[in-house]
Amino acid sequence: xxxxxxxxxxxxxxxxxxxxxxxxxxxxxxxxxxxxxxxxxxxxxxxxxxxxxxxxxxxxxxxxxxxxxxxxxxxxxxxxxxxxxxxxxxxxxxxxxxxxxxxxxxxxxxxxxxxxxxxxxxxxxxxxxxxxxxxxxxxxxxxxxxxxxxxxxxxxxxxxxxxxxxxxxxxxxxxxxxxxxxxxxxxxxxxxxxxxxxxxxxxxxxxxxxxxxxxxxxxxxxxxxxxxxxxxxxxxxxxxxxxxxxxxxxxxxxxxxxxxxxxxxxxxxxxxxxxxxxxxxxxxxxxxxxxxxxx
Amino acid sequence: xxxxxxxxxxxxxxxxxxxxxxxxxxxxxxxxxxxxxxxxxxxxxxxxxxxxxxxxxxxxxxxxxxxxxxxxxxxxxxxxxxxxxxxxxxxxxxxxxxxxxxxxxxxxxxxxxxxxxxxxxxxxxxxxxxxxxxxxxxxxxxxxxxxxxxxxxxxxxxxxxxxxxxxxxxxxxxxxxxxxxxxxxxxxxxxxxxxxxxxxxxxxxxxxxxxxxxxxxxxxxxxxxxxxxxxxxxxxxxxxxxxxxxxxxxxxxxxxxxxxxxxxxxxxxxxxxxxxxxxxxxxxxxxxxxxxxxxxxxxxxxxxxxxxxxxxxxxxxxxxxxxxxxxxxxxxxxxxxxxxxxxxxxxxxxxxxxxxxxxxxxxxxxxxxxxxxxxxxxxxxxxxxxxxxxxxxxxxxxxxxxxxxxxxxxxxxxxxxxxxxxxxxxxxxxxxxxxxxxxxxxxxxxxxxxxxxxxxxxxxxxxxxxxxxxxxxxxxxxxxxxxxxxxxxxxxxxxxxxxxxxxxxxxxxxxxxxxxxxxxxxxxxxxxxxxxx
Numbered sequence: 001x002x003x004x005x006x007x008x009x010x011x012x013x014x015x016x017x018x019x020x021x022x023x024x025x026x027x028x029x030x031x032x033x034x035x036x037x038x039x040x041x042x043x044x045x046x047x048x049x050x051x052x053x054x055x056x057x058x059x060x061x062x063x064x065x066x067x068x069x070x071x072x073x074x075x076x077x078x079x080x081x082x083x084x085x086x087x088x089x090x091x092x093x094x095x096x097x098x099x100x101x102x103x104x105x106x107x108x109x110x111x112x113x114x115x116x117x118x119x120x121x122x123x124x125x126x127x128x129x130x131x132x133x134x135x136x137x138x139x140x141x142x143x144x145x146x147x148x149x150x151x152x153x154x155x156x157x158x159x160x161x162x163x164x165x166x167x168x169x170x171x172x173x174x175x176x177x178x179x180x181x182x183x184x185x186x187x188x189x190x191x192x193x194x195x196x197x198x199x200x201x202x203x204x205x206x207x208x209x210x211x212x213x214x215x216x217x218x219x220x221x222x223x224x225x226x227x228x229x230x231x232x233x234x235x236x237x238x239x240x241x242x243x244x245x246x247x248x249x250x251x252x253x254x255x256x257x258x259x260x261x262x263x264x265x266x267x268x269x270x271x272x273x274x275x276x277x278x279x280x281x282x283x284x285x286x287x288x289x290x291x292x293x294x295x
Numbered sequence: 296x297x298x299x300x301x302x303x304x305x306x307x308x309x310x311x312x313x314x315x316x317x318x319x320x321x322x323x324x325x326x327x328x329x330x331x332x333x334x335x336x337x338x339x340x341x342x343x344x345x346x347x348x349x350x351x352x353x354x355x356x357x358x359x360x361x362x363x364x365x366x367x368x369x370x371x372x373x374x375x376x377x378x379x380x381x382x383x384x385x386x387x388x389x390x391x392x393x394x395x396x397x398x399x400x401x402x403x404x405x406x407x408x409x410x411x412x413x414x415x416x417x418x419x420x421x422x423x424x425x426x427x428x429x430x431x432x433x434x435x436x437x438x439x440x441x442x443x444x445x446x447x448x449x450x451x452x453x454x455x456x457x458x459x460x461x462x463x464x465x466x467x468x469x470x471x472x473x474x475x476x477x478x479x480x481x482x483x484x485x486x487x488x489x490x491x492x493x494x495x496x497x498x499x500x501x502x503x504x505x506x507x508x509x510x511x512x513x514x515x516x517x518x519x520x521x522x523x524x525x526x527x528x529x530x531x532x533x534x535x536x537x538x539x540x541x542x543x544x545x546x547x548x549x550x551x552x553x554x555x556x557x558x559x560x561x562x563x564x565x566x567x568x569x570x571x572x573x574x575x576x577x578x579x580x581x582x583x584x585x586x587x588x589x590x591x592x593x594x595x596x597x598x599x600x601x602x603x604x605x606x607x608x609x610x611x612x613x614x615x616x617x618x619x620x621x622x623x624x625x626x627x628x629x630x631x632x633x634x635x636x637x638x639x640x641x642x643x644x645x646x647x648x649x650x651x652x653x654x655x656x657x658x659x660x661x662x663x664x665x666x667x668x669x670x671x672x673x674x675x676x677x678x679x680x681x682x683x684x685x686x687x688x689x690x691x692x693x694x695x696x697x698x699x700x701x702x703x704x705x706x707x708x709x710x711x712x713x714x715x716x717x718x719x720x721x722x723x724x725x726x727x728x729x730x731x732x733x734x735x736x737x738x739x740x741x742x743x744x745x746x747x748x749x750x751x752x753x754x755x756x757x758x759x760x761x762x763x764x765x766x767x768x769x770x771x772x773x774x775x776x777x778x779x780x781x782x783x784x785x786x787x788x789x790x791x792x793x794x795x796x797x798x799x800x801x802x803x804x805x806x807x808x809x810x811x812x813x814x815x816x817x818x819x820x821x822x823x824x825x826x827x828x
Contacts, residue, residue, distance in 0.1 A: 095704060097700065097703065097704060100700070100703060125706050125707075125708055126706065128703065128704055128705065128706040129705070129706035131704075132704070132705075133700075133701075133704035135697055135700065135701065135704075137697055139695070139697040139698055139700070139701045140701075141698060141701065141702070141715075141716055142698075142719070142720065142822065142823040151702070151705060151707075151715070152705040152706060152707075154715075155702075155705065155706065155707045155708075155711045155715065156706070188822065201701070204701075204705065205704075205705070208705060208706065
């Protein structure tokens, strides 16, 4: 199954030198956002996911270079960087979705609870159950709302109607959608609005009780109100789950994440606690990016 | 002016007009074809006036069937349908226009549709019972009209007994004969007397039935009509052999409509008569529909599975590309070649082996080793499978990637994703393939002629006799019927309108099947929420 063409990795280098200038005043405004609070507890939490020296090639073209990254339990990690920098590729490495693409080669380790995902003994199917994924474009199945949420359990062989009912309600409540759809669970999911569809996709991922939720630009196709609801939801979800989110929206990264990792040309430039990253980045290029001088 | 023209061209107006014109031309062609078929076919059932002419050779009664204008030195000619094949030798006759004079429409002129020898044109002279005159002249016609439904009903009763009870007894006797044959090879002394007793019982029931039938037949023959042609020849026939009495000239519009409806109904619901030139074509309609349904049931799973592997599992390479090209080219193989393959492989090889394995006692009479609806459907399934494969492949490719990814990300295996997400999403496209396949399959005749279609099938492939579905039976088909009636008929002049009507019905059957599939597809599409296919 051919899924995707190799993505272009290179960004024009010339623009970086043009972006060199005086360091900007830190954008304190961002910190006033009501949601951005990094718990002290999170800072000391043990890592759930550890990426160790990960290289990835699309055919002959290398897309990721020696990535090292930790994701702490019940934290939100934002992956930022210009288009084609490898952040989505890294995200898809975490549940081995890149396996579906022909010509992808990976070296290095991704440890989930200390166990290497790329160990040949690992069952990809059961691994993906532990890693929920929410995509850039909301992608509900052309089925009823109920069947969308129940899908993950059904393919695991769950037949008991009560278990399914309970899981559907719990997941929809978890995604903040229950009150809106409880009376029309048997209607097509395609009749929901864009924001509702995206929350339905989150509910669908929650239903199988994953440990980590991977979000690939979940709000890029949504209006500001729907985006706000998703961000609130992320804030709620991190109490129970660990979240890795790819975003192009700096404010969003600042608002929802505890940690931020900045990627450029397939390399991890720096990663830090979000407040520190946005107020006092160590690298010049990070600063240029988050202040909008390039990218 | 030239800039105006150039501007006009640049806006693409020329192309719009061209494409609209081509479309209009296509619509006109199709409309004209269907219109011609409908006009020539549907008009046939309308009771035409019976015209009496005076000719040098005496009076002639007939329907005006055709007219040739005078051309060059040739005088104009008129074709009359004079009927009375048993008396005159032929149904249709050409007359020079100058010979036909004084046309009149006699009130008592009558068209008698008979179950044998075609139509009779003339009048009723007498109605007789047991050879004694009951009534004469116009009164006889009225009484015959009144008694006809009862007589027809009795006749239908006899036919039902012949087909039903006699048929069942014959089937049972045949089973006994086959079992005896099997016993010859593996003798079983206990079974022999049982069979003897059973056969004796069946034979006595058969004799009873024969007696009853003889009685019924004799009863039916008691009432006869004496018909007289305009030249004075008379013909006596039992009333039940009359299918319909149509006094065309004295019928008003409602009466004519009634005749029309009755003829149309007979056409679509009855068995053929007179080597297919009269009566109905119901067995052919039934055979066509059943063959198409069987073909779809056999061909679609084949095509869908093949496409599934080709698109989803096979690694794209020169081999897969070669197969794809081969499949596309398969659609261009002449259908008669498929027929030859069906005859050689399905009928002789597969069917012959089945007969040797499962029906050895019936040999040398073949069961599956001869053409039948199963082999014909399989042959057509092979013929239409490329269409299904191509359509299915396109439909699979059109299922959005993000839906597959969503399913995989939830821990579904590839097979679960295919079964739960991709196949349902591709269903409308697969149905498009089915629609195209049905349209192609329903119209094929050549391969059927080798694999199981017949001019007249004694019994239908689906009936009330166990096991109800008889896949080994030969069947009738509208397409073959057109060929047979139009080109193989002993009385092609009389059969001409039948050809048009049969064609019209074949078109109607194809349209009906397609509409059904389109309906299902629309419902599926609505559920999928505006899929691209």
